Amino acid sequence: MALRRLQIEGEWFTDESGHAHILRGVNLGGDCKMPYTPNGHTNLPTDFSDHRTVSFIGRPFPLAEAEEHFSRLKAWGFNCLRLLTTWEAVEHAGPGKYDEAYLDYFATLCRMAGEHGMYVFVDFHQDVWSRMTGGDGAPGWCFEAVGLDLTKFHEAGAAHVMQYKYDFARGGRQEDRYPTMTWSQNYRYPANALMWTFFFAGATFCPDFKIEGRNVQDYLQDHYLGAMEAVANRIRDLPNVIGFDSLNEPGSGYVGRHLSYRHLAKSEIDPTHPRPGLAWSPLDGLAVARGLTRTIPDLKLDTQQMRVVHGGDVTVNPNGTSIWMEGAECPFERAGAYRMKGGEMEVADEFFFLKQDGRVVTMERDFMGPFFQRVATRIRSIESDWLLFAELDPGEGFAHGFPKDTPRGTVNASHWYDVVTLSTKQFNFPTWVNPYSGRKLEGADAIEEQYTKQLGFIKENAKSLNDGQGAPTLIGEFGIPFDLDQASAYKAWAAGDKSDKPWEKHVIALDLMYNAMDKLLISSTHWNYTASNRNDQAVGDGWNQEDLSIYSIDQRANRNDINSGGRALAGFVRPYPRTIAGRPLKVKFKRETGLFRFVYEALGDGETEIFVPSLQYPDGFTVEVEGGKATRDDKNQSIRVRADGAGKVGVTLTRL
Secondary structure, three states: OOOOOOOOEEOOEEEOOOOOOOOEEEOOOHHHOOOOOOOOOOOOOOOOOOOOOEEEOOOOOHHHHHHHHHHHHHOEEEEEEEEEEHHHHHHOOOOOOOOOHHHHHHHHHHOOOOOOEEEEEEEEEOOOHHHHHOOOOOOOOHHHHOEOOHHHHHHHHHOOOOHHHOOOOOOOOOOOOOOOOHHHHHHHHHHHHHHHHHHHHHHHHHOOOEEOOOOOHHHHHHHHHHHHHHHHHHOOOOEEEEEEEEOOOOOOOOOOOOOOOOOOOOOOOOOOOOOOOOOHHHHHHHHHOOOOOOOEEEEEEEEEOOEEEEEEEEEEOOOOOOEEOOOOOOHHHHOOOOOOOOOOOEEEOOOOOOEEEEEOHHHHHHHHHHHHHHHHHHHOOOOOOOOOEEEOOOHHHOOOOOOOOOOOOOOOOOOOOHHHHHHOOOOOOOEOOOOOOOOOEEEOOOOOHHHHHHHHHHHHHHHHHHOOOOOOEEEEOOOOOHHHHHHHHHHHHHHOOOOHHHHHHHHHHHHHHHHHHHHHOOEEEEEOOHHHHHOOOOOOOOOOOOOOOOOHHHOOOOOOOOOOOOOHHHOOOEEEEEEEEEEEEEEEEEOOOOOOEEEEEEEEEEEEEEEOOOOOOOEEEEEEEEEEEEEEEEHHHHHEEOOOOEEEEEEEEEEO
16 A cells, blocks of 8 residues: 655644654665765775766665565664665766666665655765765766866875775774774865855855856756756655655855864854864865965864863875866955965955855855755655755754744754764763763663753754744664674674674663654654675775664574564664554653553544564563554554544553
């Protein structure tokens, strides 16, 4: 049976019957960031010279393997996919040249997801702009279009890219050459910052910089939206497709920054905690891009002092390599940001990226709001009911919230992570310590309360959306690294320990996260499911040594067991209400005992469906309903509840 099209009513996803839906989904998949042919995993060397001829057909998996993976995700209770693609996957061959075979492949994935009972929203993914700048997303020809030479980025120190830093002969984890989770520092490096500033704010800060008669901002955004439209046209008639993500974790570039300011400590200019890595100022970035040598403070995490400290200085671009192509000029010099004097760069306007015509500019109001409008207009020209899953810069946007002109039909799709666990690949339990702030928490209840508080802040931002009527909150990404504690669980597995014991920390961490989301009654898509994941610290999800996949082929010991290959399943395969004939009031699951409690306000007629995984109830369960009657469907791991009438209904599951 075809899934019902979803819309929004206040904080809920609803269908045409007015039933509320909670979406519990997964990101599919982590390796969709990289080409399938040739294999673009970052643990394999490349100079990116083949960027126009790559193919993403086969990411997240070949169609011949799709049935296995979709069936597994369905068995684990997921009813939604944040399905990844990239601008590069669609338009890698050149401006306006779409990969038609890939579009057919992607549409087939969307259709198959619907056949397995899963809604889809399309994520045009990126991290730190592109593969050539240490992440994924934009096609390589974008650099040529703006006059940048991607072959010079590494030599100039303008990007931090694993394929150039990593010693492939040596293998393994290499903290001396490519430290854990340092890819995100690229947002501050010049190759990234230039492209984000062009993409979002080129018309404001360099209005005379034009490509083919259009301002650089319009040129880049038009092509991005054109690729999105090409996908949209292929999937417009699929009822399980409910919308598009605006753009994964967008960067702000130099927008809103003082030209010469280096963020070394909390200050009046920037009251946030500094982050490890080079403390680039915009002036540093513009100078390095132009071919000047700069000495930049390097911030380190001091675990003794429990804070980020100045760990020395780094000389960047000692050979004076410019990343501008021959004949190209920096448009920000022409626009008056800086001037050259005696071979050195000096500030011409300290507030160049902060003020325009005497008015302070902000990323959210001046650039994200109009961008959201453009994305919504483009996708809704194809299908008027599609939802916009909106994201802000994860490093900046939470503090300011969504802009007032965010279009109607928008979902709060912000991301959330336990940043300490993510960045250190350690889950310190039962004593949890934040090394950036020094804060200490004791016990599961305190950690869960902290998670609930952080997620609650994100949910609060949704209240301003849709003209103040509110919006559903769907946490677009959250999860944990599975190579915690130097991949101790993988080592135990390799040594023959196939029990649940090596995964206890993982289960506890995930359990606390899902408990917090249950308490707040919010939807989510777990990061991530990667079909090609390996229990190898150099590989993981195939991208920059991240390893957050809930599945690994290295752990698929029994092809006949749908759960085989799953990691820490008890932490995320858990009961939850999928469809509610009314409005949910309370969800609580106690993993240790299997006690599940759900309360909702019944509205009108209809059935409420609750997912009840056999993994949590291997010997069965009992059902008690107050104010209604339950029908079991053990084959499909669910129960259906019909209320006796309007009013509160309570459902209790007890493990046998």
